[in-house]
Amino acid sequence: MAEAADTARKSIGARRNPDSADAILDAAEAVLVEAGYAGFSIEAVARRARAGKPTIYRWWPSKAALLLEVYQRQKRVDVPDTGKLEEDLVGFLMNLFSHWRETSSGSVFRSLIAEAQSDETAAEALADYAGGRQAHTRQIIERAKARGEIASDIDPAVVADLVASYAWRHLLTNRLGEPEATIRKVVRYLMQGIAPGR
Incomplete structure (x- = not known):
């Protein structure tokens, strides 16, 4: 007993x-x-x-694992499905910037990125998370490709990386208050590079 x-x-x-x-x-x-x-x-x-x-x-098992779970617990970003890639990307970025700006999740994610610079476990956790997020954003691009909005030779993974790079740079430099007009300009430039017959 x-x-x-x-x-x-x-x-x-x-x-x-x-x-x-x-x-x-x-x-x-x-x-x-x-x-x-x-x-x-x-x-x-x-x-x-x-x-x-x-x-x-x-x-x-690590500080990085705890940071990542805090971040994922907070993450609530709507991804529009308007039937137009430009509107979907503008809406996604506006929602993401707003979420990072108006909750502590932006600070949490910046902390995770900082931890990844000196901790291999954190770097691996961040890479796994980023890979999952890239796959999610890639689906937005793939939907547009299926609708014929972008050229058939465009790699959706590369486009998703470009969108993520823009978002992460603004997060890391604390420039999350970009007006919609500026975000629209960025997305329009991106669209011009991936459009059919470009």
């Missing part, structure tokens, strides 16, 4: 408790907002969440 109880005790924490996990994610977001990336650490999150560092590391 004692052995069974001991085994049960050892297994506690191996599975994530949703309430505890939410408290840790809330604490991680609050630490980032208050202290920025420079003040973000697992120790600071553990203190704020009143959780043990071993629990945090059991559920998130």
Whole structure:
């Protein structure tokens, strides 16, 4: 009986408790907002969440994993499907910039990018995430290609990278207040380069 109880005790924490996990994610977001990336650490999150560092590391094996989950938890960006690529891309970028600007997610994502510069685990996590996001944006381009809006020899993955590059540069330089007219100009230039008969 004692052995069974001991085994049960050892297994506690191996599975994530949703309430505890939410408290840790809330604490991680609050630490980032208050202290920025420079003040973000697992120790600071553990203190704020009143959780043990071993629990945090059991559920998130690295600082990067925790940052990425905080980011993904916040990410709510509508992707329009208007039937016109130009409108879809303008709408997507406007929604993304607004989300980054009006929530702490922009700060979280900048922190993850910073962490990736010196941490291989963070770099891998960021690359995996970016690959998934690129596939998502690529679908917007592929829909337009199927409608004949862009030339048949255009690689949707390259176009998706160009859109992501524009977005990331504005995030990293904290220029998320671009007016719609400027975003439309960028998308129009991109459209001219990928249009049929260009």
